[in-house]
Amino acid sequence: xARRQTETRxxxxxxxxxxVESMQNTHLVLTPTRELEPRARQIFEMIMSMRPSTMxxxxxxQLATDLAExxxxxxxxxxxxxxxxxxxxxxxxxxxxxxxxTHCGNLKRQAVTFVRALGLSAGQxxxxxxxxxxxxxxxxxxxxxxxxxxxNPLLA
Numbered sequence: 826x827a828r829r830q831t832e833t834r835x836x837x838x839x840x841x842x843x844x845v846e847s848m849q850n851t852h853l854v855l856t857p858t859r860e861l862e863p864r865a866r867q868i869f870e871m872i873m874s875m876r877p878s879t880m881x882x883x884x885x886x887q888l889a890t891d892l893a894e895x896x897x898x899x900x901x902x903x904x905x906x907x908x909x910x911x912x913x914x915x916x917x918x919x920x921x922x923x924x925x926x927t928h929c930g931n932l933k934r935q936a937v938t939f940v941r942a943l944g945l946s947a948g949q950x951x952x953x954x955x956x957x958x959x960x961x962x963x964x965x966x967x968x969x970x971x972x973x974x975x976x977n978p979l980l981a
Contacts, residue, residue: 855873855878855881855886856886857869857886857889857890857893858886858887858890859890861890861893861894861897862897864897864900865893865894865896865897866893868892868893868896868897869889869890869893872889872892872893872943872945873889875945876945885943888939888942888943889939889943891939892936892939892940892943895932895935895936895939896936898932899929899932899933899936902925902928902929902932903929905925906923906925906926906929909923909925910923911923911926
């Protein structure tokens with residue numbers, strides 16, 4: 826009995842499988858619009874991970890870069906405030922509010938503005954809504970079932 830050579834059938838480019846594979850193979854690397862310090866770069870990467878890379882536009886990258894810089898400045902300012910304190914005394918002994926505390930408050934307001942402009946706030950992402958929690962739970966169940974099916978040789 827002679828063995829038949831198996832033929833590899835190539836699916837057309839219009840098939841769903843090839844579209845899914847091409848989307849999975851495409852790895853977009855989103856970079857900030859200017860050079861960032863190491864901590865700001867880490868924050869930028871965290872911001873980018875909040876939604877799929879295909880949903881970021883050019884202006885969004887500019888806002889995300891600004892937001893990363895602002896958050897890094899907030900962290901640095903808070904570290905300095907932890908040492909200096911929120912209230913300083915002048916040479917005459919008069920207590921005054923540390924100007925860095927005021928600056929930090931302004932930076933926090935700017936950060937909130939950028940988060941809202943990017944649509945990343947919890948309210949804009951509807952993280953607290955009941956339907957979204959149900960949908961997230963169903964999605965987790967489906968992912969778990971998919972992993973279980975991959976591990977089971979009878980279902981694979």
